[in-house]
Amino acid sequence: MQFDYLKHVTDGLDRHAVLDELMAAYGKDVWHFAFFITHSKETADDVTQDVFVKVFQQLYEFRGQSSIKTWLLAITRNTARDVLRSAWVRRVVLFDTIRSRTGTSPSAERESMDKLMTEELWAIVLKLPRKLREVLLLNSHYGLSMQEMADMLQVSAGTVKSRLHRARAAVNRKLAQEASWTGEEEWT
Template sequence: MQFDYLKHVTDGLDRDAVLNELMAAFGRDVWNFAFFMTRSREMADDVAQDVFVKVYQQLYEFRGQSTIKTWLLAITRNTARDVLRSAWVRRVVLFDRLYPHAGTSPSAERESMDKLMAEEIWAVVLKLPRKLREVLLMNSHYGLSMKEMADVLQVSVGTVKSRLHRARAAVNRRLAQEASWTGEEEWT
């Protein structure tokens, strides 16, 4: 990866330039993960900004024990958890829909059905407990290995496997349940 040089640098880098590169390469991933953790666009904006401030401050402390992506996702997860634990968030109830400004429906029937299916799946995933939601996202969206997920979550690989299995089972169970309610065929 192009950021391998960070493992060997302790000082003397232009932090502004490196931060710009990191934001360009991983900014969307950081924001998406923050949104997935907080379920709020505004909070995801704040978390992503805080993450890159922390990265800027700790850039010379990166030891290269994990990939840059894993390091950034770990910082994102911890920052989002701190925000969600704050007294302000606990006092305020936030109602935010997953796709509040979805555009007009696509003209092709298949695209419309795919979009509806994806929204239904994401709605089910977002209802999962945080611990299950985050492993499912890290695995399916970011493609992290079991070891990388364990490093980010600071748990054992066995715990990651268990959570991932439970998350998949919960999603499948919920989708099958909804299919039986609506008379649709089951998801496979």
């Protein structure tokens, strides 16, 4: 991988240049994961900034026990959880709307339908308990393996598999329930 050299660096590396590279390569992933955990754009901005400050400070401590991406996502998860546990967040809860991004599509109708389906799916996923949301996002969006997720979340691979199965089942159940209410066919 492009950042494998970080496993062997002890000192003398231009940390500013490496931080710029890491932010360019993984900044969006870190922000999206932070948003997914916190449900707030502003908090995701703050968490992302904190993550890269921590990375800058701990750059020489990375030893390659996981991929750089997994390391960054683990720092993001822990930072976001710390923020959510803070007294300020427990007293003040801000809700923000989610605006999904859709690519270009052949027709306005198709684009509108895709947007509605995406928003509905995200709304369902965001209502899942945090433990289920995490594994679903880490697996589906970031492509982490069961073992990488287990190491990052500090649980067994079996626990990750169970959470992932429960998350997928909950999403499918909710989609089927909503389809039956509206008289639509189930999404598969």
